[in-house]
Amino acid sequence: MSGESDVKTLVIDEQEVSARSGQTILEVARENEIDIPTLCHLDGLSDVGACRLCLVEIKGSNKLLPACVTTVQEGMEISTGTERLRAHRRTILEMLFAERNHICSVCVSNGHCELQTLAQEQGLTHVRLPYRNPELRVDASHERFTIDHNRCILCTRCVRVCAEVEGAHIWDVMGRGIDSIIISDLNQPWGESACTRCGKCVQVCPTGALFDKSKIGSDHPKYPDFLPYLNLMREAK
């Protein structure tokens, strides 16, 4: 391929930008300091388009498309912050809050939670949907960490980081639809699984679903920024 054809030009929020072929809309937007909210996306992991918060409007398409997995095309005209998109994002967040038991005030991640931050950024003031209040388990069988399914939003970052970066692949998703749940090994207690105890899943979890037993209280910030560096150093070898 020649260098010429690799460059795509497109418009995001009335701003003309250029991109390399194969880049996602999200990558190009962030390179140009255009903010698109995300939750399941994390730099350093593959994208799955699960959370739908990064949906954008593309002129000529009736469908809203997730920016994290849609690659740029020549001449695309993209809108990232229309009222329609904002309404959808708020509804998605409301559904996430209503689906399980997110009680910010007593959560270990209160103040450090990506879901909470997004809700604040998107102006979510209340949840219009009835809360489902499911009875979900807490697996505290691991020596160092706990998984509380009440706070899980099924972003699958933990599944991906364990499989793609750590290479252990102890996490997976069991069930379908509303019954989906994260499992370790073949639905064994975490403490009895083949977990390598690296803690990457805890660091990338956007909410308080995965947490370190020794860091409870107001001191449980997470540091997922290490992933791109880790990948870079591995590729450099």
Add this chain to the structure above:
Amino acid sequence: MSQTITIDPVTRLEGHGKITIHLNDAGEVENANFHVTQVRGFERFSEGRPFYEMPSLMARICGICPVSHLVASAKACEAIMAVRIPHTAAQLRRMLNLAQMVQSHALSFFYLSSPDLLLGMESDPVKRNILGVAAAKPELGRAGIGLRRFGQHIIELLGNKRIHPGWVVPGGVTEPLASAKRDEILAMIPEAHKNLRLALDAYKQIASSFKAEIGVFANFPSNYLGLINDDESIEFTDGALRLIDAKGNTIEDGMTATRFTEAIGEAVEPYSYTKFAYYKPLGYPDGSYRVGPLARLNIVSKMGTPQAEVELAEFKQLAAGPVESSFHYHHARLVEILYGIEKIEEILSDPKILDSHVRATAGVNRLEGAGQAEAPRGTLMHNYKVDENGKILWANLVIATGQNNNAMNRGVLQAAKHYVKDGKFTEGLLNRVEAVVRTFDPCLSCSTHAFGQMPLEVSLVDACGEAVDRVVRG
């Protein structure tokens, strides 16, 4: 015809309660009850949670004294972890607990009770509130706000939040004290002293005009329970419990939280969601006792700080043995605020107070743990059982208000009998019955339990106020 007088809600309290006074055919008071009317359910919905989340979860019971719950809960967790926390962490928590005692006592005295004390029991109910006090006695209104701010600001400096700080965790606290914060707290001390002295002087001036109230405000012999140090001085955070009888003799000393769980039982009465704590060897209701400022000052023989020592000596002059009238809770509260201010200053001069080692870590080493602390209104005990992974199987909280419940009910009856004569009463007289409860500064939101199948009554009332249907369960 027999008649029931209902005071609902009882005002200027924390939480929801009502008083019923039952009159017989002759119009004389036959019985009176203080009812706590709402259930919370914290003990049940903590089941299944990891134990180390308990302090922050339990602190949400109350916005007035979350720190007491944080401390008692963290201590129960530390019993499960079987650790001793670093000295600096213990001192910082002690200071946090004292700061909360100061602000809560200021709330009780100035906001809730001073309208009765400074404006009068019979004063215009429309103005009988903190705003009325601020208008009539602006300097005292300001002192109250100042003392409350003093306590709240220390909590905020230490825990980064005024209410529900996440700083206290099983094993200690999350971050050490910065020297700038220490200096900021020290700078606030002189003004706090000035405000407290203003209130104490004002109280002593007016106390003599409440002789009648002192006589009938839960004025009877009882047992008293509270934390005390080995050197006989007052304690709010560590130490061990002492129970004394009505004459001041020690019934049991050196009670740990574990011993508390064995020795203290909780009785249930059908009219209240709050249990009635009692000392098991003496049975119920003989084993009932009082907790809180009055009990603490009755138990200790010294305060351990110079100015409070002088005030304690004066307080002890009120009676030959233990001070019995609950009216004196107000006085005791002010003495404790003075102690709190002095002790906070003393703790800040501890050479190790800025030490960075403020947290011990451990996993589950025991399957049951209990922790106790003095909340502003009295002894508080948290008791948890966990599975081997540290998930809560069972939790029990014994709250100050439950321990004062028997005395509050007896006090309400005593005052009602005195003030309601021939079925006749006035607003001012009924306010005195409410004021009996206020002396205890009960926190009703903490204290409720559901025991078995609680009777539940649902009435369907039409637009004219006529009951058209009524369903009773229980």
